[in-house]
Amino acid sequence: MARGLSRADISDDILSRWRELEARSLEGNAYLSPHFVMPAARHLNPDADLVFVLVSRSGDSGDELCGLGVFERRHGDRHFPLPYWRAYKSRHSFLTGILVDARFPEAVLDACFAFLKQERLAIDFPECLAEGKLADHLRQAAARGGWLWESRYEINRAFMVPDRCGDSYIDATVSPKSRKRLRSQANRLAQQGEMSWQLSRGEDPDCVERLLELEHMGWKGEEGTSLRAGSGDEAFFRAMVAGFSGERRIFFTELRVGGEVIASTVNLISGKRGFAFKMGWNPAFAPFSPSILNVLELTRQAGTELAELELVDSGAGEGSFVDKLWEGRYTVAAGAFRHASLPGPVLGGIRFLRQLRDRLR
Template sequence: MTEGAYAFEEIQTFQEFLALEDEWNDLLDGSLADLPFLRHEWFRIWWSQFGVQHRLAIILGRRGRKVCFAAPLMERSRRMMGLPLTCLQSLTNDHSCRFDLLVREGEESALERFCGYLARRPRPWDLLLLQDVAEDSPVLPGLIRAARNAGYRAEADHAYTCPYLPLGGSWADYWSGLKPKFRSNIRNRSTRVVLRGPLDFRVASDPEQVAAALAVGIELEQRSWKGNAGSAIASDPSVAAFYTQWMQVAADRGWARLSLLTVGSEPAAFDCGLRYRDRFYSVKIGYDPEFAPYSVGQLLKRELLQRLFAEGVREYDFLGEINDSKRDWLPRTREHEWIFVYGRGILPRLHYAYKFQLRPRVKALLKRAGK
């Protein structure tokens, strides 16, 4: 389907998607939002573990033969606020970290044409739902503007606050700028934990080392509260396969960084991370609850951050929602949002009216009444 200078197509089978790897990653390399969680390899593994019960609906925009736009989507039925909606949803779940559309730099007009394609899409849809888009996404403002210009109701709804650390300057200056009480606690725990055995910090990046370190990390996480809650990686075979396969690919590409802190011969904490471009992404962390009194997760973080400062990494991204242990490092924050673009029809209008008009007014009234 042609929209202006762009020809749009919808990828509906996994085999079609597999054939796009080179074109997809070339687009990402030249895109406005270059994230490891937008790589073809990431979506390939994600779909094989989490997406097969849905219908693939990846929308590509080409100018001539060159792919200039990609929306990694799936079509699924969802009941939201009691309403049955046909959603074009991002290829995301709780393990996806961050999402965005792929737009080649200089091809921002493809967003307008994408919205034109949606209006003429052969299959009906009620809601375009993009989860976990960073507020500072270079694509987000253009998408909201293009959708509204096309006559769609488009809104951003706050999802969570994610912390990150710019790593400019020196480690010594950064460390001395942290709260004295926190630094004192870290020194105290370092002194106490060595009574259990010497501390050793290592980072695995070789594919074989990464596989072994990840297995240790998964076992550590299973011992924690996540194991009891059923939310640990090992609790779900699909989740375990996803992380194992992705980190193996990341290791083969040179991005994987598996950090392990051991006390004597016992693994105590791990950080499953990615060094991608000039940023470090902390994808999964965990620790053995036996060592919780020693704050081994924070001890590991200290060693890892010191190393990243020395390597010249520009940013450490904690990923996920901010909490007290992350606040100790005095990070900056990046808001994340869910993007809602409503199709035409009574069900989308009802959902929009309730979520973005009625419910906020009721909350405001209740807040005033509480005062």
């Protein structure tokens, strides 16, 4: 059974069952965690018309939450000129999708698509995984329900597998020229003071403050896009960190020189997957590439520090420096499902408007 709720309907009981669902979902997704969605909705998108689609089944101890998707009701725009629903994506989200209980993927997605068919003409998914178990089940459920997928674009995103990492992994993935340059930068940086690196689990107030400060120091601060640049963004971040920290599903990495932290990252955990979220560095040390050296050390030690994770999603775009460090790749797509029963004249009007838009561009 699937039903739609507003944000005002999300009770503490639903939040508890949501957390349990995330832990047993087919694929982890930190950006669909209640620890992420609820602070983001409150502080980043307070006026968004959100719909929480819950799929439940009856069990011995009552209804059990087996699937959950968060969508935003949208009016027509350049992607779709008619009203539609869009998978929720805040400005700090790097992946959308649906949480699906690994035990019942077919039943959950069939119920979800059946519910969505009653509500809107199209369901938009920006930045969703286009491969893997969830993507396969989504395509199969869509085909069963008469939905068609229309892709706007696809990109490759880097990830790492911790149990494959270490010095030999770095030697195999980073070119000799790049390794030589990084060693030179590390040696020159060490001349500024003793170097050290640390990974910290859970909430450390000092780590939080240093990350916020370092991220704001760089170009994001100058452009007004850092977490500290907006009160809503910083409030979201602090609330989000507190939620993940309560379950020890967050970790920071820090690179120090002479006792001073010059580069930092914050990373989230959902299920058996990690998600690189934000990073910052001190621009005064930019000639030494401190942020790259920080991620390089994480790559070197991930097999020990993150042994329980099956992979860590970089969240980075194509061409980033992480592409040169992490060899894993999967496809992230943006597109929409529309139902095949959409009347022909409506589809023709949509195509005409898109063609007109393209000509005007």
